[in-house]
Amino acid sequence: xxxxxxxxxxxxxxxxxxxACATPFRADxxxxxxxxxxxxxxxxxxxxxPDLSGGLEFGQYATLVEQRMSQLGYxxxxxxxxxxxxxxxxxxxxxxxxxxxxxxxxxxxPIGFRGHRGFYGRHRYRYGFNDPxxxxxxxxxxxxxxxxxxxxxxxxxxxxxxxxxxERLFEGKAEAMSRSKSLTYLVPNLVEAMxxxxxxxxxxxxxxxxxxxxx
Numbered sequence: 001x002x003x004x005x006x007x008x009x010x011x012x013x014x015x016x017x018x019x020a021c022a023t024p025f026r027a028d029x030x031x032x033x034x035x036x037x038x039x040x041x042x043x044x045x046x047x048x049x050p051d052l053s054g055g056l057e058f059g060q061y062a063t064l065v066e067q068r069m070s071q072l073g074y075x076x077x078x079x080x081x082x083x084x085x086x087x088x089x090x091x092x093x094x095x096x097x098x099x100x101x102x103x104x105x106x107x108x109x110p111i112g113f114r115g116h117r118g119f120y121g122r123h124r125y126r127y128g129f130n131d132p133x134x135x136x137x138x139x140x141x142x143x144x145x146x147x148x149x150x151x152x153x154x155x156x157x158x159x160x161x162x163x164x165x166x167e168r169l170f171e172g173k174a175e176a177m178s179r180s181k182s183l184t185y186l187v188p189n190l191v192e193a194m195x196x197x198x199x200x201x202x203x204x205x206x207x208x209x210x211x212x213x214x215x
Contacts, residue, residue, distance in 0.1 A: 024209040027176040027193035033202040035160065035169045038073040044080035045069075048090035048157065058089075061187045065089060065158070068195040083163055090157045091187050096150040152181040156190035170199060174208075 045062040047053040065087060066076050077083035153175065160170035174190040193208035200206065 025176065025178070025189045025193075027174045027190055027208050028205060029172065029174045029193050029196070029200070029208050030205045031170070031172040031194075031198075031200045031202065033170055033199045034167075035199050040073055040075050041084040042075045042077040042082065043069055043085040043087050043160075044077045044083035045087045045089060046080055048088040048159070052090070057183070060184075061091065061191065062089065064188055064191045065195075068191065068198070072195075072198065085169070086161045086163050088159045088161070091155065091183065091190065093152050093154040093181050093183060093186060096152045096181060098148055099151050100146060100148040102146050149179055150181075151177055151179060153177050154181075154183070154186040154190065156187060156194060158194055172199075 045065050047055075047058050047062075052058040069087065070076055074085070080086060154177075156174045158170070158172040158174075159168065161168055172194050174194045176186065176190060176193075178186060180186065196208045197206075
């Protein structure tokens, strides 16, 4: 059976659109490491911000860190006073910044987010389908139009200190820009990024991609 020409031309465009909607979550991660080799040291996860301590939401994210630490060979201590390592965690999402973009011509256009150097470089996207901020929220407004959306920056800070003398053994920061401000989506992804190839090379900044948000 012969596929109508109009449908055959539209099929690749639909596939590109679906692919763009599934853009992975990307985070920039920087870690400074002085951790000794893992020998089963005990640890406890605590909130760096006293206002988060004891909260159910913090407890949910702390459990993710505990799981990853345990997978690495550390032993969870129910009592922070008895732990050999203290893992302090903090997270936050800003109030967002409004971004205004104009639509692109059907061939090449300087479209995309330019506000945060280090996430996306300055280059031209064909049809705009590689721009992760074009999807998952505002839709097309047609050629020659202008549209806006809000971009949020979320940060996860993780520190590990030796309990006996307070010596800092690890500092890590994971930061991501997203059109979502949902911490229940963002923080687990930042934890996943933080522990990808953990502990990493000291002083090295890496970009980590994890699964996109489920719609």
